[in-house]
Amino acid sequence: MLAVASELGLPVIPRGAGSNLSAGTIADRGGIMLTLTRMDRLLEIDLENLVAVCQPGVTNAALAAAAAGHGLLYPPDPGSRTTSTIGGNVAENAGGLRGLKYGVTRDYLLGCEAVLATGEVIRAGGKLVKEVAGYDLLRLLCGSEGTLAVLTELTLRLVPAPESSGLGLAYFPSLAAAGRAVSRVLRGGVLPATLEFLDAVCIETVEDFAAVGLRRDAGAVLIFGQDGGPEGVQRDVARIAEACEAEGAIEVNVARDAAEGERILDARRAALPSLSRLGRVTLLEDATVPRSEIAAMVERIEAAGARHGLRIGTFGHAGDGNLHPTIVLPDPDDAEAVERAHRAFDEIFQAAIDLGGTITGEHGVGLAKLSFLERRHGADHVALLRRIKHAFDPQGILNPGKLGS
Amino acid sequence: MSRAIFTPELLDRCISCGFCLPACPTYVRTGVEVSSPRGRIDLMRALEAGELPDGDATVDEESSFCLGCRACEPVCPAGVQYGALLEEWRDHTWQRRGRSRRLLLGPLLWGANRAWRLRLLGLVRRHARGGPRAGDGPQLLLGCYERALFPRVSRAARKLAPALRVDRGQGCCGALHAHNGELARGRELAEQLGQRLEGTIVTTAGGCAAHLSTVLGRARVRELSEYLAEQGGLPRAGGERRRIALQDSCHLRNGMGVFAEPRALIAAVGEYVELASAAECCGAAGTYSMLRPNDSARILDDKLDELEAAGVDLVVAVNPGCLRQLQTGLRRRRSRVRALHLAELLAESHEHKGSL
Numbered sequence: 236m237l238a239v240a241s242e243l244g245l246p247v248i249p250r251g252a253g254s255n256l257s258a259g260t261i262a263d264r265g266g267i268m269l270t271l272t273r274m275d276r277l278l279e280i281d282l283e284n285l286v287a288v289c290q291p292g293v294t295n296a297a298l299a300a301a302a303a304g305h306g307l308l309y310p311p312d313p314g315s316r317t318t319s320t321i322g323g324n325v326a327e328n329a330g331g332l333r334g335l336k337y338g339v340t341r342d343y344l345l346g347c348e349a350v351l352a353t354g355e356v357i358r359a360g361g362k363l364v365k366e367v368a369g370y371d372l373l374r375l376l377c378g379s380e381g382t383l384a385v386l387t388e389l390t391l392r393l394v395p396a397p398e399s400s401g402l403g404l405a406y407f408p409s410l411a412a413a414g415r416a417v418s419r420v421l422r423g424g425v426l427p428a429t430l431e432f433l434d435a436v437c438i439e440t441v442e443d444f445a446a447v448g449l450r451r452d453a454g455a456v457l458i459f460g461q462d463g464g465p466e467g468v469q470r471d472v473a474r475i476a477e478a479c480e481a482e483g484a485i486e487v488n489v490a491r492d493a494a495e496g497e498r499i500l501d502a503r504r505a506a507l508p509s510l511s512r513l514g515r516v517t518l519l520e521d522a523t524v525p526r527s528e529i530a531a532m533v534e535r536i537e538a539a540g541a542r543h544g545l546r547i548g549t550f551g552h553a554g555d556g557n558l559h560p561t562i563v564l565p566d567p568d569d570a571e572a573v574e575r576a577h578r579a580f581d582e583i584f585q586a587a588i589d590l591g592g593t594i595t596g597e598h599g600v601g602l603a604k605l606s607f608l609e610r611r612h613g614a615d616h617v618a619l620l621r622r623i624k625h626a627f628d629p630q631g632i633l634n635p636g637k638l639g640s
Numbered sequence: 641m642s643r644a645i646f647t648p649e650l651l652d653r654c655i656s657c658g659f660c661l662p663a664c665p666t667y668v669r670t671g672v673e674v675s676s677p678r679g680r681i682d683l684m685r686a687l688e689a690g691e692l693p694d695g696d697a698t699v700d701e702e703s704s705f706c707l708g709c710r711a712c713e714p715v716c717p718a719g720v721q722y723g724a725l726l727e728e729w730r731d732h733t734w735q736r737r738g739r740s741r742r743l744l745l746g747p748l749l750w751g752a753n754r755a756w757r758l759r760l761l762g763l764v765r766r767h768a769r770g771g772p773r774a775g776d777g778p779q780l781l782l783g784c785y786e787r788a789l790f791p792r793v794s795r796a797a798r799k800l801a802p803a804l805r806v807d808r809g810q811g812c813c814g815a816l817h818a819h820n821g822e823l824a825r826g827r828e829l830a831e832q833l834g835q836r837l838e839g840t841i842v843t844t845a846g847g848c849a850a851h852l853s854t855v856l857g858r859a860r861v862r863e864l865s866e867y868l869a870e871q872g873g874l875p876r877a878g879g880e881r882r883r884i885a886l887q888d889s890c891h892l893r894n895g896m897g898v899f900a901e902p903r904a905l906i907a908a909v910g911e912y913v914e915l916a917s918a919a920e921c922c923g924a925a926g927t928y929s930m931l932r933p934n935d936s937a938r939i940l941d942d943k944l945d946e947l948e949a950a951g952v953d954l955v956v957a958v959n960p961g962c963l964r965q966l967q968t969g970l971r972r973r974r975s976r977v978r979a980l981h982l983a984e985l986l987a988e989s990h991e992h993k994g995s996l
Contacts, residue, residue: 252658253673273671294662318658444717505717508657512719515652567652
């Protein structure tokens, strides 16, 4: 199909479940929408090599469940994990709630089969921990947003599932205070498995949906967790709780059991869509800074919201510096408000870059952030991206008008 | 351009995140985006914006392929009211009903349209009557077709809760109309019923409960299991413990959040067995089993396989449509599993044990 499309110059947009957080799967130039959700066979869980081999349409949750059945863990767990596919996760280099300790999708991608725009089929990597035979195409394809090749089979690293886990909640008067607590936790020599926060706006909407008993009167909540041997977990959770209290937490609670912890994490995963309760337009961003700058970034976001008179709900992966400021507008036809929202995001991106960060941590560039790419990387870097794109896809048919074009 | 088919706030709520996909029975079975809630909302938006015309084959097909089970609602963090959108969609699209839809739905809706027609139905089969002891308790809803198809259900309900009043002149609640493209009439019937039956209305049909609570307000409506749970005094198990499964009523569970009560009541009289698919639609889906018999049977078959593998003696329904669907399917298979309404099960145990 790709060879024919190349000959005809017809755009092909490969996609998984289409959560589409950066407008990466919008067919704004028409063409073929190549939905891979029905290539959903899990081909193998190889217990000796600790890898899974699957087709791109397997959902993240299905792979994780299959791994768990063998006492293994597939760590990347984006909020969309029940629907998003492994193919989509690799194409976007998806992160998730475990990023701080376990890394992101690229850290688990060991091999793939991919079809180039020309119809040629390549394989890269394999069931190998080490491979240096050639350029690292795996890393290049991971996060390529469907602009370089169509991923048709993936080999992923699994790790032994941790013995136990613990989760706690710390409430703070403000998101910036929670951000300072994050820095204190990490300075304290603990590397938590989970370190997530929600501001007051998100607490409200998440609680409306999930009713897990979050305190609605707090300015922010920090969700922290650790996994591993039971003693280590207990010790680390206690140390994180202490650090939070030292940074002025109003209240610190520890989940009674794993089930309660899982309910809280599920509620956190619903943060973005639940914000849609507040208005008819939801605009999400993905600014990311070095984690030492998290409190400063939070303050810049709040200042931008106040300056433009906008309601911003911020949640994110506090531990890895990845923030999701989300603007909710009541009326899609209010062009002036939409304009203000874009100005605020412009300032937020600039602030992230100024603090040594980036315009997107895990959602991808897509259409939404394409215009900021040069500001982030400079002209030479962007020109190189174009040349790489051309080498893979000389006719420019794969997800055209996005990355590399 | 906006055509005012849908309430804009309802349609805008969805941000297309796809959390609903794994919960949708038609998406899970087909893997096709337009057969998912998110895909159908996209179709609705295209219809609203005039990007797809009235009579578009995909739009029409999907408006009827959807079961209307609302399993997408409890899993939606954005709180999209899919059931309400579906009613608006069918209200628009089904105005020009296809021939087969007209032949099947026409007589059904006509029959339930006037209280006296239902009263005639009631003469054929002996449903519950308001006896001399009838107190000033809540009103028992007889259901339009339920009163004729399953007259024992309302009799069992009165046995369990003698305080319930029975008004013999009551009509249909209008859920049937609202779900099948006559939204205004469906609301009107619910309002008329609300005026006729003062105070709290107790129903043995999850579908009616959800529709009535949408129109009359949640406070005025109690589904039977909810009512019995509130009254307290659960029946105790008598004799041998039978293994009993439950088929949730989709609208009761997804629309009203009632699912713990029937489980607790069953567990008090037998060994409750939770089916993995207990919360999933059985394929009855109101008129779906008549309008789309093949799709309906496919969904039911999965359920029946699971029921038989679970080795249960009974499966309990809390809505007449589900009860009819399960009974028909089990009979066709000559299964040893028996389907009955929760009210019947509890009344049986009540008779054996004497008191609640």
